Amino acid sequence: MAELIAKTPCEGLLPLTVGGVSLTEENPGVMTVVAPFRGREAALAQAMRAAHGVAFPAPNRSAVRAGARAIWFGRGQALLVGPEPDPSLAEHAALTDQSDAWALVRIEGERVEDVLARLVPVDLRVRLFKRGHTARTLIGHMAGSVTRVGPRAFQLIVFRSMAATLVHEVRTAMEAIAARGVLEG
């Protein structure tokens, strides 16, 4: 029988560093979309807290605990990243395994906000968009998810099929910011 070779979404494309900003792929393991049934939001939040240590996040928020990250992922949806979802969650929510559906990257560096300002129509400055804040928004022309994971670090998520476009768009923005840095310096 043929042995299939697993490839990550950004294989051969990353890592990449331009002008002090780095772009690296994250391979977080299992990704599950959790969509609470009507009226079961509170019970789901409790089950998630008990099983994974993170509650169902409010809109525009995410939470992380011991390898489990819960990212608000749209109306009535969160993305549970890391662990296999506990079976108790299925009582209160529809669970969809989307582990192979998304490309996750981490972008980090001194001028990361300047880079993302070229791509994302949301104000990501730390004064307004703090660690753990997240947005479903556009990254270039792609619908995606943007989460601040550190003082100068963000996680970006787009459809796996758009991984190469994501890397291209971010690289172009990184190069433009790096070039401005040279001119200003």
Add this chain to the structure above:
Amino acid sequence: MRIPCPICGERDRREFYYKGAAVALDRPGPDAGEAAWDAYVYLRENPAGRTRELWYHEGGCGAWLVVTRDTVSHEIFGAELAGEADV
């Protein structure tokens, strides 16, 4: 132009897909007759001024919204979830 999504907050117009006048919320009954259905499916006003429209937060949370907007000034007066909007 910025639209205040009730879920995401105020967002750039680029994140939204425009559907048109919010007539879809006012679907006639099955027995309403040909004239009512003709108006519902085909006939649209072309208002200059305040109007209610359906927008889809495609590049955001995925909610359908009813946005009240002035077609002349592009002023946005507000937005509500289509599922909770008055017809």
